Ligand SMILES: O=C(CO)[C@@H](O)[C@H](O)COP(=O)(O)O
């Protein structure tokens with residue numbers, strides 16, 4: 693499969709030692725992370741609570757890394773301005789969380805952030821088709837949202853392959869259970885934005901894990917590196 697998206701690896705801060713979030717963020721950026729994935733959970737859309745805009749704002753003081761905010765919340769419309777003010781770069785909402793995706797996409801754009809749309813494992817991939825041209829990224833969840841450290845659902849790969857075939861230059865993110873043993877399946881299906889929590893933060897050498905996954909996407913996905921794309 694040949695597509696033209698740059699491979700990016702985004703560690704999920706949920707798996708970090710939250711007592712020293714800043715140091716953990718700086719550690720993975722130094723280890724080669726392309727962006728940071730920040731899981732916002734409200735205890736209602738998902739059965740877990742993490743953090744909201746205040747924590748993101750605190751972290752923003754210490755890094756200019758790209759913040760990909762994965763909004764696992766019931767009323768995403770309520771948080772667009774706060775996430776923007778906190779320093780969010782991308783607001784990824786769940787398709788299942790809103791009755792008016794177009795309006796939300798417009799609201800996120802008006803606030804000045806990039807837009808991602810996410811689907812849970814039980815949601816059909818066709819559901820995102822009306823919005824692909826309006827967003828910057830589609831996130832195909834490879835676990836049930838709510839917790840880090842779960843097992844990768846390989847049966848989500850047909851969704852990724854379906855999107856990649858239709859949209860060769862779309863940024864497709866996968867999230868949940870990604871690591872050295874599962875990256876190949878995701879890469880072959882065509883994912884180019886890889887969220888990885890436990891596999892990066894529990895590793896003795898996070899840089900090695902990030903590099904391994906990057907190579908896998910570049911080899912198996914035939915994706916282009918950011919440098920290659922700049923040279924085009
Ligand atoms: O959105 C979520 C979970 O809901 C993810 O971002 C996880 O935090 C990824 O963690 P690992 O599965 O890589 O440990």
Ligand SMILES: [Co+2]
Pocket residue numbers: 704729730731762867887
């Ligand atoms: Co996430």
